Amino acid sequence: MNWEIIEANAGLAKIKVIGVGGAGGNAVIHMMEHGIQGPDFICANTDAQALERAQGATILKLGDNLTKGLGAGANPEIGRAAAERDRAAIEEMLKGADMIFITAGMGGGTGTGAAPVxxxxxxxxxxxxxxxxxxxxxxxxxxxxxxxxxxxxxLVEEVDSLITIPNEKLMEILSKKTTMKEAFAKADDILKGAVQGISDIIMKPGYVNVDFADVKTVMSEKGIAMMGTGRSCAENERGVEAAQQAVSSELLEDVELKDARGVLVNITAKAVTLSDNAEVESVIEGLIAENATIIWGVVEDDTMDEAELLVTIVATGINQRTATLAVDNTRKATVKLNPVGLHAHSTRHLESGGTSSAEEIDFLDVPTFMRKQVD
Structure with a gap:
């Protein structure tokens, strides 16, 4: 008889998360600080000073000969050129991964230019x-x-699935007294939730298990994606409540779930009942197309409260006018949205004797902690 020694992590998908630019790097730092288990974390930036904050992550300095470590100056062309110059280093960093998450802020230099590369x-x-x-x-x-x-x-042409977070929607739901720092933290929470929600589905064993191959089936439906979570402790119909939270939010942009070509549904509780499954299904089936690929998972987590139920939904291949949002709608008794985050600001270029328009913001007028989000 031949015996084979199998490593504890054998068969598990290798996941890497790479934060590109200031906003992406901040999101990765936030994920590490909150103890997300499983993925390897990488911070890639043209700004050497920003990379100094990424303690514990693998560091990838982009275009050092081009930018001298001073950043991309909110210029996507510089960000793209920096990544192109370091293609070999990027490839070495990403090699061996089954799944790669790319987090970035669009509109600045490094994130916008380097992320597609x-x-x-x-x-x-x-x-x-x-x-x-x-x-x-x-x-x-x-x-x-x-x-x-x-x-x-x-970017959408290069990835399997793209989840976007529209910062402008924050204006509709955030308190006027919310500080910029708090808003950035909320943005990082949403980015963290999207990555953790999907990676946990892969990494945590389930009673009805969803593995990497299942996730790949859904997320290979190329295009725009949506990821939502809902949590309920209701005495009655907690499955309905959690599922409704997962698929609905005033933060969503023109989402049409009926256009999704792939849907992954994962239910987590200390003990998942038949009625929980039926309730979640009753919400989902009325929102998605009959020909969509649906993968269903159930995880029983002994660390959760008896009354608590968590529903995670990933929908891919959604057709719409604008990109969709990663929603974190989790709550206890009442709906509590985790709003999407602030990101960056714009710079202005003044010619001699010129003036800036009302919708432009001077880079130097913005506090340092905000400027770190630009690239």
């Missing part, structure tokens, strides 16, 4: 590639919004 390399390596990115506020100016849209249009 990194996504292209990830796909060339054969990895399932998912990008989770932010879109700028309207007040950041037309140039920045145009740069973001151009970056997103390029």
């Amino acid at each position: 990194i996504a292209q390399i990830a796909k060339e390596l054969g990895a399932l590639t998912v990008a989770v990115v932010t879109k700028p506020f309207n007040f950041e100016g037309k140039n920045r919004r145009k740069a973001a849209e151009a970056g997103i249009a390029e």
